Amino acid sequence: MRTGPGAVKRRALQSSASDLVECRPLGTEGWWPGLVTPKAAGVDLVGWAQTSRDHVAALLARHKALLFRGFDRQSADQLSDFVAATSDNSLLDYKDRTTPREALGKKLYTSTSYPADRRIELHNEGTYWRRWPLKLYFACGVAAESGGETPLANVARVLDRLSPQTVARFEEAGFTLVRRFNDGFGLPWQEVFQTEDRAEVEAFCRENAIAFEWGEDDRLATRQTRPAIRRHPASGERVWFNHAAFFHVSAYAGPDRDALEAELGSDRMPYATTFGDGSEIPVAVVEEVLAAYHAEERRFPWEAGDILLVDNMSVAHGRQPYTGERRTLVAMAEPHDG
Missing domain, CATH: 3.60.130.10 (Clavaminate synthase-like)
Structure with missing residues (x-):
């Protein structure tokens, strides 16, 4: 058996995974997504998620959408690993498309290509498909200079x-x-x-x-x-x-x-x-x-490195107009047959 400080650290991470983060609503009135942040410096998001899948599932069931922010080495490039850690890793191809997107491999896509000065209205992904994703993931690579929020609404x-x-x-x-x-x-x-x-x-x-x-x-x-x-x-x-x-x-x-x-x-x-x-x-x-x-719409400003996990059947999403460069990655996971 391997011993030493590294092994001790790994065991501590595994035994206290649900105690390393806190989750609180982003706002105070009515329904808001949950904001998940580390309680101390040095918590790696993917490493934490790999040992905390049940905890993430419970938080998602409670809050309907979760914004992960402030973790060590957190970036949009980690999206594939985070999806694998927090889902069954069954990803959907974007077929029967209604908007142009760039495919990035590993069934990751850029967000919808649409004029920056236009708003994309709230919607759930794939409602007109026979098989739609239960989970949506958004990862902010570059936050817009202004605007560009992803508004959310609880569809119940x-x-x-x-x-x-x-x-x-x-x-x-x-x-x-x-x-x-x-x-x-x-x-x-x-x-x-x-x-x-x-x-x-x-x-x-x-x-x-x-x-x-x-x-x-x-x-x-x-x-x-x-x-x-x-x-x-x-x-x-x-x-x-x-x-x-x-x-x-x-x-x-x-x-x-x-x-x-x-x-x-x-x-x-x-x-x-x-x-x-x-x-x-x-x-x-x-x-x-x-x-x-619009009455149920909730918004928050993106920060580079943010990852948003959305229960796609509970929460609609959209996009606000923006200025400057904006880059968001998207993944669709856990297909459900309707």
Whole structure:
């Protein structure tokens, strides 16, 4: 048996892993993510996490999202190791894409490439997929000069803010995402499905309950209907889990919407949502949903080296406009079949 100061230090780390950090809410009013920080200098985040998986799981169940800050040698480059230490290490590929991202290997990606002066509205990842991640990871490599926060919202609380009529309508009908590709706007289907082969696209669509139709000039239209309200697989909590407002035609920015409608027509927009039965979602309902998100929104400023772990079925995320350089890495873990 190996002895000496190093072995003593390792045993102490293992025996007191849950005592080496503290976790407190980032804010004081209502729900806030938990801020996890070391109680003393020299605590390595990955090393601590490797011996503290159950403790991290308990903290995540309590707080829904956790911001890890201030650990020794903490950096965005450690994201793969941190994911492995705090999940079952089953990572999802980013397929059936709606936004451009750069793949970095090991199923890590940059955050969505989107104009810096625009806001990305709150949403949960993959609500229109048949298989979505239960855990999301964000790692801050470079914090923006100003702005660039990742707003968060507890979607059980969002659901509680909606009128009974809105909840009943979505619970009964679900929502449908309609996409139209290769009109020169949005991502081409070749990037969305990561293939040039139409047969592969068709196989993916059939496997994932996505209706599809090919048109002239290699154009593709898809339609996928999903529940709008789900139950969390661990807590049983009912959560608002959909992109109904995010991709609604009314959500396009003013000048962008005008240009798209002028070029394509209102029935050819790259993205649109309806109720699951195909009926129109009124703009007033979209505004109600967005107001509920905004009322529950929580923000914090990023610091380089921060790692954020999010329960994807409990918490929606977005992005604020920013100035300067901003670099955030993303991983999606623990796929769940709906």
